[in-house]
Amino acid sequence: CRVQAQSKIPFPFAPPRGISDSVDPEFIGCVLLSEHLVNSVSFLALGKGAIRENIPNKKFPIGSDLTNTAYFKNSLPQLYKAYPNKDVVYKISNLRYPKLEFERNLQKVDVPLRVLVQIDGA
Numbered sequence: 723c724r725v726q727a728q729s730k731i732p733f734p735f736a737p738p739r740g741i742s743d744s745v746d747p748e749f750i751g752c753v754l755l756s757e758h759l760v761n762s763v764s765f766l767a768l769g770k771g772a773i774r775e776n777i778p779n780k781k782f783p784i785g786s787d788l789t790n791t792a793y794f795k796n797s798l799p800q801l802y803k804a805y806p807n808k809d810v811v812y813k814i815s816n817l818r819y820p821k822l823e824f825e826r827n828l829q830k831v832d833v834p835l836r837v838l839v840q841i842d843g844a
Contacts, residue, residue: 757822757823757824760822761819761821761822764819764820764821764822765819767819768816768819768820769818769819770815770816770817770818770819771815771816772816772819773814773815773816773820773833774813774814774815775812775813775814775815776811776812776813776814777789777811777812777814778811784809788810789809789810789811790807790808790809790810791805791806791807791808791810791841792806792807793810801841805841805842808841808842809841809842810839810840810841810842811839811840811841811842812837812838812839812840813837813838813840814835814836814837814838815835815836816833816834816835816836817834817835817836818834820832820833821833
């Protein structure tokens with residue numbers, strides 16, 4: 723990535739000669755990431771069980787649509803019939819590290835998840 727820039731900000735490195743003052747680096751950055759780098763970091767930092775989320779939470783508090791069986795009245799009528807208007811708790815965790823794949827104008831993320839669903843009174 724080539725950047726042409728000049729700035730009053732002191733950098734911890736000496737940029738190569740040939741950089742002009744056409745773009746101020748305060749406003750531009752260039753980061754090149756490969757799938758290998760991102761997936762290596764993901765493998766090290768986000769192994770099995772590293773991602774954990776429980777619902778209800780701040781984003782989906784008790785009383786929100788997703789935390790009641792009424793939300794599934796039309797999509798899963800058997801569930802609603804067996805447990806009408808019951809609270810639902812979800813426990814979500816990853817089964818392995820997330821994998822990222824870059825394609826032209828598309829980024830794919832593959833994250834196998836375990837979703838445990840508990841229904842009040844079940």
